[in-house]
Amino acid sequence: MRVGENLNQALHGLLGDDPSVYVLGEDLLDPYGGAFKITRGLSARFPGRVLTTPLSEGAIVGAASGLALAGDKAIVEIMFGDFAALAFDQIVNFASKSVSMYGHRVPMPMVIRCPSGGNRGYGPTHSQNLQKHFVGVPGLSLFEMSPFHDNRAVLDRMLASARPCLLFEDKVLYTRGMYEVDDLFAWELAGDVAVVRPDLPAAGADYALIAPGGVAHRAVAAMRWLLLEHDLAGTLYVPSQLYPFDVSGLLPALGAAGLVCVAEDGSAGGTWGSHVAAELHTRLWGSLKRPVRLVSSADGVIPTAPHLERDVVLQDTTIRRAVLEALHG
Amino acid sequence: MNRLTDEDLALLLLIRLFERKLLALFERGALNGTTHTCLGQEYVPVSLRPLLRADDWVFSNHRGHGHYLARFDDPDGLLAEIMGRKGAVCDGVGGSQHLKRDRYLSTGVQGQSLPVATGVALNLKRTAPGALACVYVGDGTWGEGAVYEALNLAQLWRLPLLVVVEHNGIAQSTPTELQMAGSVAGRAAAFGIGHRRVEGWDVADIRQQLAPLVEHVRTEPAPLVVEFATHRLGPHSKGDDTRPADRRGKDWYAAYRAAHPGQAARIEAAAGERVDRIAEEVAARPPSTWTAT
Known part of the structure; x- marks a missing residue:
């Protein structure tokens, strides 16, 4: 199985197991299923909770925060991780701060998925790894997809933390084998x-x-x-x-x-x-x-x-x- | 101006005198940081109060003390929050412009709350049909792109979102004509979103105008923009008003007091005593403790 399929299955499983989970993002409806096909099949199975959005990264992340505040859980797909910059205020000044700025802990179970990285020829604004811009933000956790970590377990862990999380996903990794490593x-x-x-x-x-x-x-x-x-x-x-x-x-x-x-x-x-x-x-x-x-x-x-x-x-x-x-x- | 019930007038004057007290405390050096008072705009949340339900969410902004006091009869907790004293709504962490209590929440960044309210409205539409998310914004807020992203989403998804614009004609120090091309009505129309402009400050009349519109948001979910033509009588924050005194707008209370002097004097005296008592009592409390970092 490829890493991208593992992630796709993780999302299927999560939506199936937890009726409070939403997935929001651009172009993720079937038959397109997202720019990298990670959301393929989700909208057909869960039409009310897998929502395609306008090109509005700030509003998408803001809406995810609203869902989290109201008791739901939200997974946002940012089409190219570079565009997380368009949601910087919502991530840094709202979602992350809300965890603690109201004195008591406010659960904010939400994951912002960021397809990242180069070696695909997409050029300066579609190839970056923006991790460093989000390191050290109080209330915010950063994760990265790997060929060794089951994505369902990682998603469950992020949502259970009740803090906003960014998940960086190397785009080349989507097509590599899950759990496979060099024979040596x-x-x-x-x-x-x-x-x-x-x-x-x-x-x-x-x-x-x-x-x-x-x-x-x-x-x-x-x-x-x-x-x-x-x-x-x-x-x-x-x-x-x-x-x-x-x-x-x-x-x-x-x-x-x-x-x-x-x-x-x-x-x-x-x-x-x-x-x-x-x-x-x-x-x-x-x-x-x-x-x-x-x-x-x-x-x-x-x-x-x-x-x-x-x-x-x-x-x-x-x-x-x-x-x-x-x-x- | 129609005669107000004692209850409404008491709330209006509680807000008025609470805000005046804050400015006085600032002048005496008894408050830390900054604050934004809603002097002149008190009637907006008071008018909306009976139109909102306990299961509605309210999103407030930097100028939110009136919004909070119209939702919760808790001037003690609010003042404690602003003064960083025990009993503070948010342990003194959020301060004047970052409050959360039950389904009430305020944030300090312009336009930030509209997308969040959109997400809440999405939840409400599914889990609590009939409930809505109400968001207070100012005229200056309309400079932020987040507003338009959120309006687009809310209308696309037909979400129960009530956007209340307190259009006081001035964004901090910048008059509307220097910061807004077109109009709020035109911008709402661009999204096919209903818009109602509210002139005047007659509470009964405002409620009568808005009740069916707010009810419609509940029964046929879709966003609605209600724009109050209002007046900010005081400074943006404190001591930073560069307008000449005669350009600060009209005061509903001056007009009301002239029309109903007996009731006004009686209730103002009671509200004044209450606010004085609270201010003394809260100032004497120990500092707040932040337990959940």
Whole structure:
């Protein structure tokens, strides 16, 4: 099964199990079923609760907040995650703040799905990862879709938190296999974090990679090359929840690794990775072998032409270069 | 102006004197931050009060003390909220412009509440037919794109949404003619949404005009825009009124007091005593505690 199908089935299941769930977004009615087909089949089965909307991201998220306030649960599809910027006020100044600004806790069960990322040739305004703009907003949680985390479980968890959540979904990931990983590697879930390491006993301490789900395949490709070409065995950690991100459970392993590298897809500067690195530097000062290495896409717009886009967007080669450079200088 | 019941006049004057008290407390340095008073506009929520039901939602804005007091007879809780004292409606976190109590909610960002009210109205249409979401906005709010996105959705989906515009002719310091092309009526018409302009401040007359329209929102769900031509007598917040004194609009209360001096004096005295007593009592309370961060 592909990751996109897993997400589609998760939405079917959720709507079927919980009559208070709504799905709102642009162009999500059948037979179109959403720009990336993630909502396919939903409107036919749940016509009153799967609503296609005008091009009004602010109003869609605002309406989702209203549903949540009134006791429903809402899932919003932002067609391209870039357009979440059009809903910034509703996300940051209303939905997130409502959780606590009225003195008592106000449940706001809502999920804003953001198809994100490049490597598809969609150009500067349809390819971004906007995570960094939403890191550190009180009341707001950030999640990222991954090939290892069942989307139904993630959706249930987000709604149960009763806080507004953004779910970043790498668009390339939709068509990749669910739960599949390179044949040289094995993975398991340790709480919220998927841990991927070489399928060999006691291997994987040469370096540690931390990456959101959308980067997982590029990270594993880099790990394969490092293993085969340089005999470097690393471990990859893929959290489902990006923010707030509790690193406590990872500290022993990260402290023992030869290098910790955080790889992310957003543009460089003020990133989620730098937030994680700051936390690790503080918590692991004294046991880290070297500074945490950050890898991301370049500090630039994402070009449309494939050869130009490749130079800007994080690739597996970016990750493997960074690891080699940090370990071998 | 028709004679008001004692109850209506008492509520109107409670709001008036509450707001005056806030400005006085500010001048004395007894209040923190900012506040926006609704002096001159008190009759808007008081007129609507019997037309709204307990299962309706009310969304208020930055100038919302009158809206709150017309919904809840709770000047103590509101003042405690504004002063950050024990018994505050929202533990002193929200302050003057971020209140939530039951189905009443206010926010401090212009236009933000309309899409939210649209979502609530979507819920009501399905779960509580007959109930509506009422949203107070000002004339300045119509500069925000969120208003139009929400009106479009509400009309498309035929949602029970009552938009009450307190058109006081001035957005903070900017007169309407410098901030609005066209009119509120024209903008409502563009969406095929019903619009009623309310002139004057005769509470009984306003209720009579609006009762069938509000009822219609309940029985044949669709948004309705009710635009009150009103007057903001006081500053935008505090001490920031740049208008000459003779350009601040007409005061319903001056007119009413001239017509009904005996009743006005009696009820104003009682309301004044109540507000003074509350102000003293609330000021003496310990600071509020925020338990649920």
